[in-house]
Amino acid sequence: GAGVSQSPSNKVTEKGKDVELRCDPISGHTALYWYRQSLGQGLEFLIYFQGNSAPDKSGLPSDRFSAERTGGSVSTLTIQRTQQEDSAVYLCASSLFTDTQYFGPGTRLTVL
Amino acid sequence: GQQLNQSPQSMFIQEGEDVSMNCTSSSIFNTWLWYKQDPGEGPVLLIALYKAGELTSNGRLTAQFGITRKDSFLNISASIPSDVGIYFCAGLAGGTSYGKLTFGQGTILTVHP
Numbered sequence: 001g002a003g004v005s006q007s008p009s010n011k012v013t014e015k016g017k018d019v020e021l022r023c024d025p026i027s028g029h030t031a032l033y034w035y036r037q038s039l040g041q042g043l044e045f046l047i048y049f050q051g052n053s054a055p056d057k058s059g060l061p062s063d064r065f066s067a068e069r070t071g072g073s074v075s076t077l078t079i080q081r082t083q084q085e086d087s088a089v090y091l092c093a094s095s096l097f098t099d100t101q102y103f104g105p106g107t108r109l110t111v112l
Numbered sequence: 113g114q115q116l117n118q119s120p121q122s123m124f125i126q127e128g129e130d131v132s133m134n135c136t137s138s139s140i141f142n143t144w145l146w147y148k149q150d151p152g153e154g155p156v157l158l159i160a161l162y163k164a165g166e167l168t169s170n171g172r173l174t175a176q177f178g179i180t181r182k183d184s185f186l187n188i189s190a191s192i193p194s195d196v197g198i199y200f201c202a203g204l205a206g207g208t209s210y211g212k213l214t215f216g217q218g219t220i221l222t223v224h225p
Contacts, residue, residue: 004154031211042118042200042215043155056212091154100145101213103154 002026004104006092012110013082021077021107025094032075033101034067037089046090049075082111118201118216125191126224133199133219134185141203144177144184145213149198158199159186191223 005024013019025032031050035043045059049069060066064082069075079086089108093101118135125131135144143162147155159170161177161184168175174187184201201216 033211033213035213035215040218042116042217043202043213045212045214048211050211059212093154095211100157100160103147103156105152105154 004092004094004102006090006104006107008107009105010108010110012112014112015084016081018078018080019082019109021079021090021109023075023077023092023094023104025073025075025092026102027073029094029096029102030072031095031097031101032069033093033095034075034077035091035093036061037091037106039088043091046077079109082109084111087111116201116203116214116216118219120219121217122220122222124222124224127191127193129191131188131191131195131221132185133201134183135201135203135216136183137203137214138182139205140181141214142181142206143204144175145202145204146173146175146184146186147200147202149200149218151197155200188221191221193223193225196221196223 007022033048034046037043047067048056051072052069064080067077087110089106091106093103095101116135116137145160146158149155159175164181165179166177172189198218198220200218202213
């Protein structure tokens with residue numbers, strides 16, 4: 001596609017359940033990023049991929065969060081045993097190497 | 113860790129007025145970026161600044177990369193209703209943290225027709 005796509009656009013889950021969020025980057029972009037945006041806040045860096053490897057996982061808030069990227073393309077962010085404080089918009093971005101980052105529309109996660 | 117202080121937090125202006133917002137940091141950034149976010153959308157890049165002292169324009173938008181590399185401002189001239197949204201500054205430190213953007217808290221802009 002022409003831009004970064006994310007799915008689902010909205011996810012409502014119960015506390016304690018696991019969720020998977022998907023990101024399809026712009027074709028050919030080698031770098032992929034995940035950010036989290038809480039209500040009324042700026043974006044908080046979570047993890048960065050260059051190809052399939054993640055040289056910077058420093059932003060993952062706890063060991064309940066993990067991410068992988070396969071084939072240098074699609075990435076999945078997994079949150080295990082979700083908590084209410086995980087409720088936020090999760091944004092994915094991609095770039096050619098570490099150039100300008102283009103963002104997807106985000107997945108709005110609500111943990112009840 | 114690195115933090116960006118963005119101000120003002122919100123602005124309410126009349127159509128046709130000019131707007132100015134800025135970001136400051138306690139540490140140096142090698143690249144400054146300004147994004148706009150509409151409701152339900154991801155941020156969209158408006159202007160990128162790559163060199164200290166650089167002044168760049170994009171239509172009615174003008175942004176500058178501060179000489180100290182610790183600040184940047186964004187001006188919007190002759191505002192129109194479609195300028196409504198949240199504006200974010202972001203910095204890229206480079207080096208071992210290359211690729212990792214640090215964002216300001218955002219400026220919510222409301223334009224009254």
